[in-house]
Amino acid sequence: MNNKNSSISRRKFLGSVGCGVAGTVVATTMIGCATASEDKTSVISMPESGHISQTLLVMAKDIYPHEMLENKYYQKIVDDLANQEKTLIGEGIAMLDQLSVEKLGQPFVKVGYEPDRIRILRSIEDGPFFGKVRGALMFGIYDNKDLFHLFGYQGSSWEKGGYIDRGLNELDWLND
Amino acid sequence: MTNVAKFDLDDNDVVVIIGSGAGGGTVANELAQKGVKSVVLEAGKRFTLEDFKNSEWEMFMKLSWLDKRISAGGWHHAKNHSGLPAWIVKGVGGSSIHWAGVSLRFKPHEFKMKSTNGVIPGANVADWPISYDDIAPYYEKAEDKMGVTGTKATGTPDLPENSHTKLHRIAAERTGMTFINAPMAINSVARDGRPACQQIGFCMQGCRIGAKWSTMYTEIPKAEATGLCEIRPNSMVLKIEHDADGRASGVHYVDENGNKKLQKARIVCVAGNSIESPRLLLNSASKKFPDGLANSSGQVGRNYMGHVTGGVYGVFPKPVNMHRGTAVPSLITSEQRNDPDRGFVAGYSLEVLSLGLGFLSAFLKPGTSGWGREISEALENYKNMAGVWICGEDLPVESNRITLHPTEKDQHGLPVPVVTKTDHNNDLIMRNHAYAQMAKLYKSVGATKLHNLPAYPSSHNMGTNRMSEKASDGVVNKWGQSHDVPNLFISDGSQFVTSAAVNPTLTIVALAIRQAEHIAKLVKTNVL
Numbered sequence: 001m002n003n004k005n006s007s008i009s010r011r012k013f014l015g016s017v018g019c020g021v022a023g024t025v026v027a028t029t030m031i032g033c034a035t036a037s038e039d040k041t042s043v044i045s046m047p048e049s050g051h052i053s054q055t056l057l058v059m060a061k062d063i064y065p066h067e068m069l070e071n072k073y074y075q076k077i078v079d080d081l082a083n084q085e086k087t088l089i090g091e092g093i094a095m096l097d098q099l100s101v102e103k104l105g106q107p108f109v110k111v112g113y114e115p116d117r118i119r120i121l122r123s124i125e126d127g128p129f130f131g132k133v134r135g136a137l138m139f140g141i142y143d144n145k146d147l148f149h150l151f152g153y154q155g156s157s158w159e160k161g162g163y164i165d166r167g168l169n170e171l172d173w174l175n176d
Numbered sequence: 177m178t179n180v181a182k183f184d185l186d187d188n189d190v191v192v193i194i195g196s197g198a199g200g201g202t203v204a205n206e207l208a209q210k211g212v213k214s215v216v217l218e219a220g221k222r223f224t225l226e227d228f229k230n231s232e233w234e235m236f237m238k239l240s241w242l243d244k245r246i247s248a249g250g251w252h253h254a255k256n257h258s259g260l261p262a263w264i265v266k267g268v269g270g271s272s273i274h275w276a277g278v279s280l281r282f283k284p285h286e287f288k289m290k291s292t293n294g295v296i297p298g299a300n301v302a303d304w305p306i307s308y309d310d311i312a313p314y315y316e317k318a319e320d321k322m323g324v325t326g327t328k329a330t331g332t333p334d335l336p337e338n339s340h341t342k343l344h345r346i347a348a349e350r351t352g353m354t355f356i357n358a359p360m361a362i363n364s365v366a367r368d369g370r371p372a373c374q375q376i377g378f379c380m381q382g383c384r385i386g387a388k389w390s391t392m393y394t395e396i397p398k399a400e401a402t403g404l405c406e407i408r409p410n411s412m413v414l415k416i417e418h419d420a421d422g423r424a425s426g427v428h429y430v431d432e433n434g435n436k437k438l439q440k441a442r443i444v445c446v447a448g449n450s451i452e453s454p455r456l457l458l459n460s461a462s463k464k465f466p467d468g469l470a471n472s473s474g475q476v477g478r479n480y481m482g483h484v485t486g487g488v489y490g491v492f493p494k495p496v497n498m499h500r501g502t503a504v505p506s507l508i509t510s511e512q513r514n515d516p517d518r519g520f521v522a523g524y525s526l527e528v529l530s531l532g533l534g535f536l537s538a539f540l541k542p543g544t545s546g547w548g549r550e551i552s553e554a555l556e557n558y559k560n561m562a563g564v565w566i567c568g569e570d571l572p573v574e575s576n577r578i579t580l581h582p583t584e585k586d587q588h589g590l591p592v593p594v595v596t597k598t599d600h601n602n603d604l605i606m607r608n609h610a611y612a613q614m615a616k617l618y619k620s621v622g623a624t625k626l627h628n629l630p631a632y633p634s635s636h637n638m639g640t641n642r643m644s645e646k647a648s649d650g651v652v653n654k655w656g657q658s659h660d661v662p663n664l665f666i667s668d669g670s671q672f673v674t675s676a677a678v679n680p681t682l683t684i685v686a687l688a689i690r691q692a693e694h695i696a697k698l699v700k701t702n703v704l
Contacts, residue, residue: 064552118548125544134547142537142555143233152559153499153533156230158384162374163500164336171339173494174346174621 046090047097052082055093055109056133062117064137068150077140078133085132092129096120179403183215188440190215191695192427193447194413194456197270198684199668200447201391202321204407205399206692212699213404215439216396217411217429219448220266223273223392228382232534235381239274241266244586245451249576250598252630256543261595262482263633264449268409269392271449271635272681274380276504277360277388278527279324280678281315284308285514286522286569289674292514293521298600299571300479304673305645305654314686322361322389322685323368335364335373338501343492343562343621344508344528350620353613354510358527361389361682362502368394377530379503408432412588416444416460416469416664424469424664430588443695443704447667447688450480450637454578454670455593457641457651470641470658475651477578479642480595481675482634484524484568484603487539488614489531489561490623491554496562498530508564511613512677520605523677524568526614533558539629554627562618565632566610570675571600572639636680638672655694656687663704667691 047055056078057071082089093108100108100120111117124130141147148155157163183190191207191214193200204216220241229235240263247253247261264271285292287304295301319329326334334357337345341357348355362373362383373387386393399405410432417438419425424444431437446453454477460469468476508526515523531539533555540551554561576598580591611628618626644650647659656671658664667688669680676683698704 063547064555065549066552066556068556122545125547131544134544138537139233139534143231143534145231148533151533151555152495152497154497155532156378157500158230158374158376158378162376163338164373164375166500167497168336168338168375168501169342171342171494171496174343176346176349 045094047093049082051109052090052093053079055096055107056082056089058109058117059096059121059133060137062114062121063134064141066141069141069147073141073147074137077136081133081136088129088132092133095129096124099124180400181213181403181406183213183406185437185439188425189213189442190439191443191445192217192439192441193445193667194427195270195447195449195452195668196268196391196396196407197265197447197449197668198272198275198391198681199688200445201269201272201395201399202685202688203445203447203667203692203695204405205391205395206689207696208399208402208404210692210696211404212696214399214406216405216407217413217427217439218268218270218407218409219412220268220270220409222268222409223382225382225384225386225393228384230376230378230381230384232378232381232532239265239267239382244584244592246581246584246592246594247597248594249596252542253597253633256630257633260633261597262449262451262637263635264637267392268396268407269390272390273382273392275390275635275679275681276379276529277362277502278504278507278679279319279322279359279361279682280525282308282676282678282683283512286674286676289522293516296521296571296602298573299602300574301572302642302644302649302673305643310654311683311686311690314690315682317689318682318685321689322682323363323370324682325360325362325364326357327359330367332364332367335360335362335502335505336375338375338505339496340498340501340528340530340562341506343496344506344564344617347617347621348508351617353508353617355506356509357506358504360502360504363387370394373502375501377499377501377503377532413448413456414459414588414590416446416456418462418464418469418661422464422661424661443663443665443699445665445667445695446641449668450640450670451578451593451595453666453668454640455580458578458580459590465660470651470660470664472660473644473648473650475642475644475649477640478574478576479572479639480576480578480597480637481570481572481639481672482597482631483636483675484566484570484606485631485634486566486607486610487529487563487629487632488566488611488618489536489540489554489563489627489629490614490618491557491625492560492562493622493624495559497559498562499532501530504529504565508617511610518609520602520609522569522571522602522606524566524606524610525677526564526610527567529563529565531563536561539632540627542630554625564614566607567636567677567679568603568606568610569677571602572642572674573598573600578640636669636675638669638675638680641666641670642673643671644673656691657694665691665695
């Protein structure tokens with residue numbers, strides 16, 4: 001790998017990604033300015049898919065850690081994303097590993113100490129790769145009606161007649 | 177419907193109303209009831225109640241105005257909501273589809289902020305050219321029309337208390353703050369052909385049963401039923417045309433099939449919300465009006481106000497289930513007064529507001545850093561959370577404004593609006609005061625953790641075509657009528673002079689009723 005090219009590429013990819021209007025016509029506009037952008041000049045070779053999948057799982061559980069959530073839920077969200085955005089995700093993982101090797105001497109998935117991983121993720125949180133992964137997780141976990149019950153959220157209620165006769169005012173731990 | 181009106185493009189006897197929300201939809205129906213013909217051009221489509229799902233993000237995508245816009249200036253939106261300065265609806269019924277229904281009147285002093293506080297450096301504060309007494313009868317008509325609970329106008333009871341309200345009521349009692357059940361434009365009993373509220377929640381995703389007032393299924397069909405009002409959905413207005421005398425003569429728009437049309441007009445009412453309305457006037461610049469239509473004052477697009485806002489969400493030891501019931505069930509109003517001893521002028525209200533899991537995950541900490549254990553742990557406590565939305569008076573500042581982007585164009589080839597806003601120092605002090613009051617309130621009922629949220633993309637947009645006594649100070653007179661173009665009216669919240677500490681819709685509707693009465697008089701007497 002050509003070092004000069006890859007560092008320029010990384011800067012472009014992880015760093016100063018503009019917040020232009022392109023791509024804002026999606027709900028991710030609500031969570032920040034990270035928008036998907038293909039890095040056409042990349043010279044990075046793609047990691048193999050098993051490694052991408054494993055790394056995304058570790059990353060996902062660092063982004064929104066929930067003991068109560070089995071790995072399969074995280075895995076499905078990130079694998080679906082990796083299939084939809086092959087280039088962005090593949091190159092993102094390669095960059096993440098490169099950064100991890102530079103700072104900590106090993107690829108991201110091998111970094112055992114959570115605060116170390118978080119520090120690396122914080123340094124790329126403004127970029128489009130991280131933004132895409134986080135956005136997919138945010139919608140995949142918190143806007144997923146199959147998981148609502150784990151959080152005590154009840155979702156759609158009109159078909160059950162709302163709450164007028166169904167626990168509207170059950171709060172009993174505070175007294176007038 | 178048997179007699180839906182269909183007007184000819186060359187019919188220059190119609191009032192053309194641009195926008196069908198709280199302002200435009202109300203003007204259309206009020207005019208129709210008085211025998212005045214109108215064509216309503218609405219950029220969005222028609223929805224039905226069946227389109228309204230109890231799902232926050234699905235409805236956000238379905239209802240929101242997502243045409244290109246750019247946030248600029250010092251507010252956090254410039255970074256965190258760069259393409260979404262405001263959260264409003266594109267559809268027949270406009271933002272009255274997603275408003276929460278809170279219907280509070282301005283206080284008398286809120287029409288007189290300049291004489292109350294004098295000149296405030298860095299702000300462009302003025303008194304309204306109307307007083308509380310001028311608008312009071314129209315507030316009563318608006319409350320009746322909209323079915324506002326707990327008012328003299330309707331005589332209907334408050335909505336029932338939910339757990340979210342109970343927590344805030346008790347906290348207010350313990351801290352000596354003033355608590356009120358929200359006066360809501362949501363039926364507490366069946367009324368006006370619409371059912372009573374079933375406490376479904378999801379008020380801001382479109383009311384599935386139509387218990388909440390929206391022009392979509394009240395004013396609009398009532399206007400159509402007269403045979404005097406034609407609604408044209410999917411019709412984006414491009415430009416207002418004027419004649420040699422400088423009177424508005426027609427409106428250029430793109431119809432539902434993408435064809436450009438020109439509808440002739442006797443009178444034009446602009447009600448496209450506070451970003452699109454000034455944008456349209458600026459886009460209607462001509463040789464005669466080089467700085468934009470109705471802009472001899474230079475105030476078109478200026479004094480853009482949202483509200484001084486933010487959110488506070490507390491985590492409690494036991495369940496609250498804030499999502500059960502109406503989105504905004506109650507308010508704390510102790511700080512709505514004007515008391516400069518607190519370190520800021522004007523006031524704010526604290527509106528109890530439930531968010532669902534989806535929105536809370538995005539708004540708890542907006543921007544690219546809103547992830548990690550702090551967020552996931554908070555969300556695991558979802559059912560034990562309660563929250564408020566701060567609704568504070570935002571000072572008008574001339575440099576907070578809507579401008580046209582020099583190069584970026586939208587899908588119709590129109591320059592994209594740039595919304596530039598920077599908080600006034602008064603806003604910052606007020607917001608911090610609100611955070612401190614909320615901490616006091618929530619600690620009194622055992623909060624274990626507090627989350628202070630910055631402003632959401634605003635659904636309260638005001639002030640960009642403001643009223644004024646003198647033509648040099650504003651865009652329209654006390655009737656919302658342009659100082660420069662006598663048959664051009666502003667019928668939405670952009671005519672607000674100041675923003676008060678309450679939700680704008682009731683005041684928009686009251687002004688629309690009053691304006692329609694005035695227009696009908698001018699039409700009947702052939703003045704316009």
